[in-house]
Amino acid sequence: MNSLPVQAIAADVCVAPQLTPDAMSEAARMGFRSVVNNRPDFEGGPEQPTSTTVEAAARAAGLEYRHLPVSGAYQSPEDAAAMARLLEELPRPLLMFCRSGARSARLYQLAQQA
Numbered sequence: 001m002n003s004l005p006v007q008a009i010a011a012d013v014c015v016a017p018q019l020t021p022d023a024m025s026e027a028a029r030m031g032f033r034s035v036v037n038n039r040p041d042f043e044g045g046p047e048q049p050t051s052t053t054v055e056a057a058a059r060a061a062g063l064e065y066r067h068l069p070v071s072g073a074y075q076s077p078e079d080a081a082a083m084a085r086l087l088e089e090l091p092r093p094l095l096m097f098c099r100s101g102a103r104s105a106r107l108y109q110l111a112q113q114a
Contacts, residue, residue: 021057
């Protein structure tokens with residue numbers, strides 16, 4: 001049973017809204033091999049988990065982890081190119097997350113065109 005609110009956007013790529021450190025073990029149980037956090041630290045205020053805490057939990061769960069913080073309002077060509085590199089480098093299935101999942105989905109689409 002999946003308790004994480006993931007949405008498939010490709011055969012081996014999913015997006016999700018903000019994930020907590022506790023969610024990393026569930027992501028690993030669901031079969032994900034990598035996680036990309038697209039949310040800048042403290043974008044949602046001090047209660048938002050930092051990339052450092054999510055990364056520690058992801059690595060403890062056996063996941064590859066990358067932090068590629070991008071603005072919710074605009075993803076630059078440089079952001080898209082950086083995501084394209086991560087898509088080539090990281091093992092899949094891959095889980096990307098941000099505040100709602102929409103920014104990660106847009107970034108994935110842009111990376112496909114980069």
